[in-house]
Amino acid sequence: MCEHLTTLDNELKTKGIKETYRGQPWSDNCREWVYYDCVLDVEKLKSRYNFDACVTVSQNNDQRSGRELGFYCELCYDAVMGFHPEDGHGKVYVE
Numbered sequence: 001m002c003e004h005l006t007t008l009d010n011e012l013k014t015k016g017i018k019e020t021y022r023g024q025p026w027s028d029n030c031r032e033w034v035y036y037d038c039v040l041d042v043e044k045l046k047s048r049y050n051f052d053a054c055v056t057v058s059q060n061n062d063q064r065s066g067r068e069l070g071f072y073c074e075l076c077y078d079a080v081m082g083f084h085p086e087d088g089h090g091k092v093y094v095e
Helices: 006-014 042-049
Strands: 019-023 031-034 038-039 055-060 069-071 080-081 092-094
Touching: 006 042, 006 080, 038 069, 038 080, 042 069
Parallel strands: 031 080, 038 092
Antiparallel strands: 019 031, 055 069, 069 080
């Protein structure tokens, strides 16, 4: 995991949130993506972490490929992802 997202990745691990996947999910524009069994409040986390400009909010709304919401590093091609809020009922909510 790149230096831009390591702190968030470590926080989720420390909180005991289950990691559901770690690896290169599909293309060369993805290096290490990790998916957690939670919903990430991207606005509160973005404010709390004050990420570098290379870290952007990544949201996929396509139900066929799997809806998700999290953070993507445009410099390193890494990401920390959670469930899309509309699909994450009953999941841990991380602020």
